[in-house]
Amino acid sequence: MAIDPSELETLRDALIRARASATRVVMFEGKRVEYGSDAEMANALADLETRIRRASAPRPGNINFSTSKGM
Numbered sequence: 001m002a003i004d005p006s007e008l009e010t011l012r013d014a015l016i017r018a019r020a021s022a023t024r025v026v027m028f029e030g031k032r033v034e035y036g037s038d039a040e041m042a043n044a045l046a047d048l049e050t051r052i053r054r055a056s057a058p059r060p061g062n063i064n065f066s067t068s069k070g071m
Contacts, residue, residue: 005055012048015041 011028018026019042024035035041 005052008048008052008055012045012052015045015048
């Protein structure tokens with residue numbers, strides 16, 4: 001299941017706010033996630049950043065080939 005880039009950004013922002021306030025619990029859409037350490041939060045942020053980049057990258061379009069005899 002693909003997650004929309006804007007939703008990933010919202011998750012990232014919530015995690016950044018929690019980390020900045022030294023809170024290891026993040027609530028999002030009624031779900032609670034508790035991180036055991038700051039390192040776990042840093043890893044989760046890095047993963048979200050990677051997912052955001054992948055989801056935001058332009059997808060290659062179709063390539064159509066045509067050939068002729070050069071006439």
